[in-house]
Amino acid sequence: xxxxxxxxxxxxxxxxxxxxxxxxxxxxxxxxxxxxxxxxxxxxxxxxxxxxxxxxxxxxxxxxxxxxxxxxxxxxxxxxxxxxxxxxxxxxxxxxxxxxxxxxxxxxxxxxxxxxxxxxxxxxxxxxxxxxxxxxxxxxxxxxxxxxxxxxxxxxxxxxxxxxxxxxxxxxxxxxxxxxxxxxxxxxxxxxxxxxxxxxxxxxxxxxxxxxxxxxxxxxxxxxxxxxxxxxxxxxxxxxxxxxxxxxxxxxxxxxxxxxxxxxxxxxxxxxxxxxxxxxxxxxxxxxxxxxxxxxxxxxxxxxxxxxxxxxxxxxxxxxxxxxxxxxxxxxxxxxxxxxx
Ligand SMILES: NC(=O)c1ccc[n+]([C@@H]2O[C@H](COP(=O)([O-])OP(=O)(O)OC[C@H]3O[C@@H](n4cnc5c(N)ncnc54)[C@H](O)[C@@H]3O)[C@@H](O)[C@H]2O)c1
Numbered sequence: 001x002x003x004x005x006x007x008x009x010x011x012x013x014x015x016x017x018x019x020x021x022x023x024x025x026x027x028x029x030x031x032x033x034x035x036x037x038x039x040x041x042x043x044x045x046x047x048x049x050x051x052x053x054x055x056x057x058x059x060x061x062x063x064x065x066x067x068x069x070x071x072x073x074x075x076x077x078x079x080x081x082x083x084x085x086x087x088x089x090x091x092x093x094x095x096x097x098x099x100x101x102x103x104x105x106x107x108x109x110x111x112x113x114x115x116x117x118x119x120x121x122x123x124x125x126x127x128x129x130x131x132x133x134x135x136x137x138x139x140x141x142x143x144x145x146x147x148x149x150x151x152x153x154x155x156x157x158x159x160x161x162x163x164x165x166x167x168x169x170x171x172x173x174x175x176x177x178x179x180x181x182x183x184x185x186x187x188x189x190x191x192x193x194x195x196x197x198x199x200x201x202x203x204x205x206x207x208x209x210x211x212x213x214x215x216x217x218x219x220x221x222x223x224x225x226x227x228x229x230x231x232x233x234x235x236x237x238x239x240x241x242x243x244x245x246x247x248x249x250x251x252x253x254x255x256x257x258x259x260x261x262x263x264x265x266x267x268x269x270x271x272x273x274x275x276x277x278x279x280x281x282x283x284x285x286x287x288x289x290x291x292x293x294x295x296x297x298x299x300x301x302x303x304x305x306x307x308x309x310x311x312x313x314x315x316x317x318x319x320x321x322x323x324x325x326x327x328x329x330x331x332x333x334x335x336x337x338x339x340x341x
Pocket of ligand 1: 010041
């Protein structure tokens, strides 16, 4: 364990609890400041998590950075604020770990990647679904047991009645949710996106204003294809939030229900209409030291000591963000869109 890192957390809303709770386990960090444009939210979090009166609370990030000189900033603000918060923190010499999605536009994301490089600091993005023991188990089966991956499918069907901003926003499924699934697809396949053809619709009876359902076909590197079907206004027979997955390789196929169940079959026969198959013996999932947000925060803190970048650095995560924005553009234009980042 390295030296104790001073941390300022910005944006003390709903998701910040998913940061405060696991970070209590880490002796090598301490909060020195909390920032929120609604100062009351920061005061409440300081109290709820017993952080002590010496933790500075303010609405002004620049002021808190000057007063506390932290090693790192955690950005839990809303997407329109991410670019300014992250670039301000990087320019003050802080490493940054921030909430998904990186930015609202690819232009902003490029500015953030450049700021991390220019200031020689880490900027990594939370993709908590990578820190799940079962996705790792599925990824290992896909990588090791079914031969060269040709096809990956994900289904996401949830009837989610959030209320609030999601009901009113455009492209709600692609912009607010699909980043998780698209990043999972990159993690599972180990492949990068090349192009996308997307169709988006708002089904009759939808309680959202726009784009509650979408279907996307991605060309990935090595000629693999990733298909996504999703809906946030799908009542009954819901999938998990982690999706229902099928992976097809040259020697067999594997399934994951997004929860505990990973299974597969590989071909062993060489003759007949339907070749003989045998079920894969899928081992138990290995327990993780820290899961979800806690896993990523741990890797981020370690990276500040050992220089080993977390897996979701901005240079990597911009590829998942590009899948989202290219899918939106494809849905809007009705054309196949190359994915650039
Ligand atoms: N990883 C996940 O599974 C997951 C889940 C939910 C939300 N999120 C992401 O977390 C982020 C925050 O979502 P939330 O649900 O906590 O939203 P929220 O609205 O509950 O909280 C956001 C907080 O940020 C504050 N804020 C807004 N702009 C600010 C600024 N410029 N400076 C300082 N504070 C500012 C708000 O006052 C509010 O307290 C979003 O990017 C969202 O996509 C991630």
